[in-house]
Amino acid sequence: MGIRSRIISHLSEGMINYPEINALWLEGSDGTSTSDHLSDIDVVIHVNSGFETKALSICENLLEEIAALDISYEEPRQHSNMRYKVFHLENTPSYLFIDVNVYSHRPFIEFDRFNDSEVPIVLFDKKQVIQIREHNESELQQTLRNRLYHLENTIKQKARVEKYIERNKFIEAIGYYHKFIISPLVEVLRIKYKPINHDYYIVCISKHLPREIAQQLEDLYKVTSIEDISKHTQQAYQWFYEVLKDVQNNLNE
Known part of the structure; x- marks a missing residue:
C-alpha cells in the first residue's frame, strides 16, 4: 500500500468509531479522479458542534502513528465550527500535504450533481450528511x-x-x-x-x-x-x- 492510500485508510479506520464524528470524505483530485504523484489529500470531517478541536486532535494523533509531523498548522477562521489545518509527514513527498477541513456549521453538506469539480469520495457517512442535489x-x-x-x-x-x-x-x-x-x-x-x-x-x-x-x-x-x-x-x-x-x-x- 502506498503512503497516500495508507494515510486515507488509517484516518478512516481511526475515526469511524467516534460517535461525534458523523462523516468523513475526500474532495479535490480524489473526487475528480485526477490525482497524480503531485497531488495533496483533501480531507473533510463532519462532526457534532463542539467536537471540532477534538476531531483535529484525533486526526493529528492518527497521522503521528504513521510518521512524525513536520507541518501541523491551523489557519485562522472566523467561525469555530469551520476549521482548517494542514499537515505533512516527515520523509514523505514534499507535495503530499494533508488538508483537513472540519465542519459542524450545518447538518447537511450539499453537492450539485452538475458540478464535476466538487465530487465527494465518501469514506463513511453515518448520518447521511452528504446530500447530492439537483442542479438549479x-x-x-x-x-x-x-x-x-x-x-x-x-x-x-x-x-x-x-x-x-x-x-x-x-x-x-x-x-x-x-x-x-x-x-x-x-x-x-x-x-x-x-x-x-x-x-x-x-x-x-x-x-x-x-x-x-x-x-x-x-x-x-x-x-x-x-x-x-x-x-x-x-x-x-x-x-x-x-x-x-x-x-x-x-x-x-
Whole structure:
C-alpha cells in the first residue's frame, strides 16, 4: 500500500468509531479522479458542534502513528465550527500535504450533481450528511448576474492601477493590476466557459478554460515592467468588456 492510500485508510479506520464524528470524505483530485504523484489529500470531517478541536486532535494523533509531523498548522477562521489545518509527514513527498477541513456549521453538506469539480469520495457517512442535489440553473444564473454587477464595478476602477503607472511605482501598480483588472477578468471568463465554478479563481483554471483562452490569459500574467502593466491593463480591460457582452447576452436569452 502506498503512503497516500495508507494515510486515507488509517484516518478512516481511526475515526469511524467516534460517535461525534458523523462523516468523513475526500474532495479535490480524489473526487475528480485526477490525482497524480503531485497531488495533496483533501480531507473533510463532519462532526457534532463542539467536537471540532477534538476531531483535529484525533486526526493529528492518527497521522503521528504513521510518521512524525513536520507541518501541523491551523489557519485562522472566523467561525469555530469551520476549521482548517494542514499537515505533512516527515520523509514523505514534499507535495503530499494533508488538508483537513472540519465542519459542524450545518447538518447537511450539499453537492450539485452538475458540478464535476466538487465530487465527494465518501469514506463513511453515518448520518447521511452528504446530500447530492439537483442542479438549479435559474438560481445559478441569478448568482452570475449579481457577480457581473460587482465585477464590472471593480474593473471600472482601473484608474487605481493607472495612477501608480503614472507614478512609476511598480509594486503598487502590479498589486492593483491583479486586484482590479486580472481578478474580474478571470471570473468573467469563468462565467463564460465554466459558470458553475465561477468563484474558483485560478484553481484548475487551465482545465476549465479552452486552451487558447488560457494561453491568452497567461500572457496577461507575464508582467515584468511598468510598461507591461500599462499595455496589459488596456488589453485586459477591452477583453473583459467583450466577454461581458457575450455573457450578458447569454444570460438574457
